[in-house]
Structures are given as C-alpha cells and as structure tokens.
Amino acid sequence: MRIEEIRAVPGVSGFFFDDQRAIKDGATQRGFDYDGPPVTEGFDRVREAGESLIVELELADGTVVTGDCAAVQYSGAGGRDPLFRAETYRPVVEGVVADALRGRDATLFRENAETLEAIDPERSGGDRLHTAVRYGVSQALLNAAARARGQTPTDVLSAAYDTDPATSPVPVFGQSGDERRSNAEKMLIKGVPVLPHGLFNSVEKVGEGGEGLREYLAWLSDRAGELGPEEYAPRFHVDVYGILGKVFGPPYDRREVTDYFETLREAAAPYPLQVEGPMDAGGRAEQIEQMAELREGLRDAGVAVEIVADEWCNTFEDVRAFVDAGAADVVQVKTPDLGGVQRSAEAVLYCDGTDTRAYLGGTCNETVTSARACAHVALATDAAQVLAKPGMGFDEGFMVVTNEMRRMLSRRQGGRQGVQADD
Template identity: 90%
Template sequence: MRIEEIRAVPGLSGFFFDDQRAIKDGATQRGFAYDGQPKTDGFERVREAGECLIVELELADGSVVTGDCAAVQYSGAGGRDPLFRASEYRPVVEGSVADTLRGRDATLFRENAEALEAIDPARSGGDRLHTAVRYGVSQALLNAAARARGQTPTAVLAAAYDTDPATTPVPVFGQSGDERRTNAEKMLIKGVPVLPHGLFNSVEKVGEDGEGLREYLAWLSDRAAELGPENYAPRFHVDVYGILGKVFGPPYDRTEVTDYFETLREAAAPYPLQVEGPMDAGGRTAQIEQMAELRDGLADAGVDVDVVADEWCNTFEDVRAFVDAGAADVVQVKTPDLGGVQRSAEAVLYCDGTDTRAYLGGTCNETVTSARACAHVALATDAAQVLAKPGMGFDEGFMVVTNEMRRALARADAAPTGSESAGGPSGGSREAWRPTGGAGR
C-alpha cells in the first residue's frame, strides 16, 4: 500500500518547555511560572507552553495514520536539539519530508524510516532534520506499516529487528512532577512498578547536604508498605538533574559520596533504588568519566544503588558510548532526542548482553500519540522499564502507556498462529530485577 500524501498541523504537547539552565542558575518558581531571564537560546521565557506538530500520512486506501513531532521539556539542554517550534518545521514536513516519502510502500517501515534519516540536510533548511521531526514522522511510518500489514506496531518492529518481544507489560515508570508526595501515593495505591521520579531539580529540593532527598525516600518507603497492594515490590527511581554534583562535587568515588549514597539506600530499604543524573559534567566525555567513577566507587564500597545516565546521553551514539564505558547501570533512551523511533529500538537492543539495562524514557512534554508508539517500542525490544507519559499528572500517562501495551498483548494472544507476532519468550537477562505487583511483571 502506497503513501499518497503527508500533511502537518501544529498542535499542543502534554506539558511545557522549561529552560533548565535558567532554573539551575536560580530562576525562582512563582505559582506555576518562573521569575527570571531565560538562559538557553530560543526561549523567550523560562517556562513556555509546549508544542507539537501533528503528522498525517494518507494511504492508498484512503485511511490516515498519525505521528506527533514532540521535543523534551528541557529542550536545548545537555547537548539536545534547540527549542522546537511547530510553525517553523511545518514547511519542512510538507516539503522535503513529503517529497521523500510520497509514493513509497507503507509496509516497509524500516526502509522508510532510514529514508527519512537520510534526507539531505540542505533540503530541510538546516544542518539536519530536527530530532522532533524525525520522531513524529517515524511514528506515522510505524503506524502506516501496522495499518498496511494488519498487525500491531509491536509486531512490525519485532519483524524489522528480529526480536522476541515481551509477553507481559513492560514495567511502567511513573513521574510525579512537583506533587511528589500526592502523586507518589497515587502510584503506590495503583501498584506502579517503578516510581516516583520526584523532580529533584534544585538544591532547595535535594537539600543543602542532600537531606531532603534522603527524608523523602524514607517517607516513600514507609508509604509503600502502607498503601501498596499485596506482594508489592516496586523499584524506586529518583531523578536529581545533576544536583548532587552541586552538593558534593568531584571526585565521586570518595568516601563522603559513597557514604551519602549508602544513606539513600538505607532510607529506601527494603526497596531497590536507582538515581538518575547524579551530576552534570558539562559534556559527554566528562559525564561518562564521572558517572563511571561514581559507579565504580559505589561498587567498591558495596553500596547497592544503581546510577542512571540521562544528561549528555541523548543520541544512539551517546547511548553506545555510555554502555561501552560501563558508565551506568541503566541508560535512559530519551525517545524524542534519538529522532526516529527505530533509533530508540536500536538503542534498547544495544544494551542486550551488557550489564546496562535500557530504560525507554522520553518526556512529560510528549503526546498520547507518541506515548502509544513508544509502548510498542518497549514491548518489541523488551525494555527494562518504560516511562508513563505524557503530562505531569501521572494518572493519565500511566493509563495511556499501560492500556496500549495490554491492547497489543491481547491482540497478539487472540490472533491465529503466524498472523500476528508479539513474540515468543521474553528476554531473560532483565527478568531478575523486574518489579512485581500492579501493572508490572
């Protein structure tokens, strides 16, 4: 079935664009907005309304499939592409992108996605297609292939990459936003497998000596025992946006740092803990070195806390560099930053056979369409965990991602043998750590 036409429509994303540099440098929150001057190119305010660009692909049978071009909340930070403006990139999608894809066979997802990546940058009006453009158009291509082949997007990806997809939902990671106690309690009642993110993006929230984070984890552990369902065994995951680097500073393998992480482990006990983005070293090479130093220091001290790469881990090449260096226990595959969804799948699969797990992440600033596409990427690659998105209200994103996985798995179970592949046995290397209870396995 041919791709006949491509259209683009500016739309809304599920959250906001925030100038991370300005926030880290002291912009103060007043109500929902921030006071202070923006520090990152492209921002007119520290917090701006999020945007997306809706992509529609019309197929030869008259059906229309969609994808949403979306960018992360902290656009322009940590080596990422600049702030995404839908109006700026609409002509690109309806121009060079449409010219490249019009008339192609919709069933050939991987080939079409590679053609998108190969578009001559000069034809798109810049150095390269913005990651958000590649992200949204590739979602539409994935949905087009699924439509044309009568399969789920999970099955399309599994065939393209010869994978054995997950046979039960991938553990979903809930993010609380600044409502870190109320939303965490919602997560606990619903039995969310991985939680709560926490949004610890300032020294004020973490504490001058890190005491705020430690006290929060102790509270969370107590509430998990009180509110969680029977046999609930979650994993705690907190994102500190590099702030621990401001609290302690390098080197990160010294006793002061490892002792602090041990207090975090004790506060979170009996639940396992992983800490995302402990420092921001200002560049990929330095970030890898400092993350590896921290990881080695924790291992030598016998401190059982996992570290998660986020800052300066944006592209497929970045993921590969962090994994090859052994710089993290978990890498976030931040889906909008990798461009096409096929690149996210490739990044997750690169972690197979290593001691680094893949967290299929993204941002609160996505859309329902992009979140649903990522649910299929998570299933097809059997990722270690997948982010609940979009938005910061938690409930909605958790529903979107969980239900999409359950629909895909139910469809695979109901299909005649050989007509719909959602896969044989799950990969075994990640099973030992998976949380139980709630929506996880």
C-alpha cells in the same frame, strides 16, 4: 500500499518547555511559573507552553495514520536539539520530508524510516532535521506499516529487528512532577512498578547537603508499606538532574559521596534504588568519566544503589558510548532525542548482553500518539522499564501506556495480531 501524501498541523503537547539552565541557575518558582530571565537560546521565558506538530500520512486507499512531533521538556539542554517550534518545522514536513517519502511502499517501515534519517540537512534550510521531526514522522511510518500489513506496530518492529516481544507488560515508571508526595501516593495505591521520578531539579529540593532527597526516600518507603497492594515490590527511581554534582562535586568515588549514597539506600530500604543524572559535567566525555567513577566507587564501597544515565545521553551514539564505557547501570533511551522510533528500538537492543539495562523513557511533554508508539517499542524490544507519559498528572500517562501494552498483549495471546495503529 503507497504513501500518497503527508500533512502537518501545529498542535499542543502534554506539558511545557522549561529552560533547565535557568532553573539550575536559580530561577525562582512562583506558583506554576518561574521568575527570572531565560538563558537557553530560543526561550522567550523560563517556562513556555509545549508544542507538537501532528503528522498526517495518507495511504493509497484513503486511510490516514498519524504521528506527533514532540520535544523534551528541557529542550536545548545537555547537548539536545534546540527548542522546537511547530510552525517553523511545518513547511519542512510538508516539503522536503513529504518529497522523500511520497510514493514509497508503506509496508517497508525500516527502509522508510532510514530514508527519513538520511534526508539531506541542507534541503531543510541548512539545519539538520530536528529530532522532533524525525520522531513524529517515524511514528506515522510505523502506524502506516501496521495498517498496510494488517499487523500491530509491535509486530512490525519485531519483524524489522528480529526480536521476541515481551509476553507481559514492561514495568511502567511513573513520574510525579513537583507533586512528589501526592502523586507518589497515587502510584503506590495503584501498585506502579517503578516510581516516583520526583523532579529533584534544584539544590533547594535536594537539600544543601542532600538531606531533602534522603528524607523524601524515607517517607516514600514508609508510605509504600502503608499504601501499596499486598506483596507490592516496587523499584524506587529518582531523577536529580545533576544536582548532586553541585552538592558534592568531583571526585565522585570518594568516601563522602559513597557514604551519602549509602544513606539513600538505607532510607529507601527495603526497596531497590536507582538515581538518575547524579551530575551534569557539561559534556559527554566528562559525564561518562564521572558516571563511571561514581559507579566504580559505589561498587567498591558495596553500596547497592544503581545510577542512571540521562544528561549527555541523547542519541544512539551517546547510548552506545555510555554502555561501552560501563558508565551506568541503566541508560535512559530518551525517545524524542533519538529521532526516529527505530533508533530508540536499536538503542534498547544495544544493551542486550551487557550489564547495562535500557529504560525507554521520553518526556512529560509528549502526546498520547507518541506515548502509544513508544509502548510498542517497549514491548517489541522487551525494555527494562518504560515511562508513563504524557503529562505530569501521572494518572493519565500511566493509563495510556499501561492500556496500550495490555491491548497489544491480549491480541497476541488471543492469536489476533490484526491492525491496531490509530484505532
């Protein structure tokens, strides 16, 4: 079945674009907004409404499947592509992208996705094809292949990469946003496997000496015992956006730092703890060096806290560099930053056989369509965990990702692998 046409419609996303550098530099939160000037190129204010670009791909039989171009909340930070504007990239999708894909066999997902990745940047106005564009169009290509083959997206990905899909739901990681206590309590009542993210993106939230994070983990541990279901055994995962680097500074294998991480472990006990983005070094090579230094220091000190790579770990090449250097216990595969969804699958699979696990992440600033696609990537690659998205309300994203995986597993276990995409 052939691809006949590609259209694009500007849409909204599940959250907002935030100028991370401005926030780290002291922009003051007032209500839901931030006071202060933006500092990252492309931002008109510190917090802006999120955008998406809805991609409609029409097949020869008149079927229309979709994908959503979306970019991360903290666009333009940590080596990522610049702020995504839907109207700017609509003519790119309907022009150079449509020209490259029109007439191709829709069943050939991997080949079509590689064609998308290979589009000449000069033909899109002199800039490289934005990761958000590749992300959304690849979702549509995945759904097109599923429709044309009469399979699920999980089966399409599994065949493309010769994998054995997960036989049970991949552990879902809930994100709390700034409502880190009330939303965490929701997660505990629902028995979420990995929680709560926490959004510790300023020294004010972490504490001048890190005491705010430690006190929060102690509270979370207590509430897990009080609210969680019987035999509940969650994993705690907090994201500190590089702020511990501001609190302590290098070198990160010194006793002051490892002793602090031990206090975090004690506060979280009896639950295992992962700390994402402990520092933001300002470049990939330095970030890898400092992450590896911290990881080795924690091992030597016998501190059972795992560290998660996020800052400067954006592309497939970045993931490979962090894994090869042994710089993290877990790497976040930040789906919109890798471009096509096939790149996310490849990044997860690259971790197989190493001592680094793959967390299929993304951003609150996505859409239901992109979240559903990522649930299939998680199942096809059997990732260590997958982010609940979109949005920061928690419940909605958890529902979307959990239900998508359960539907898929029910079909496989029942022997019905029929098409699911865009049902």
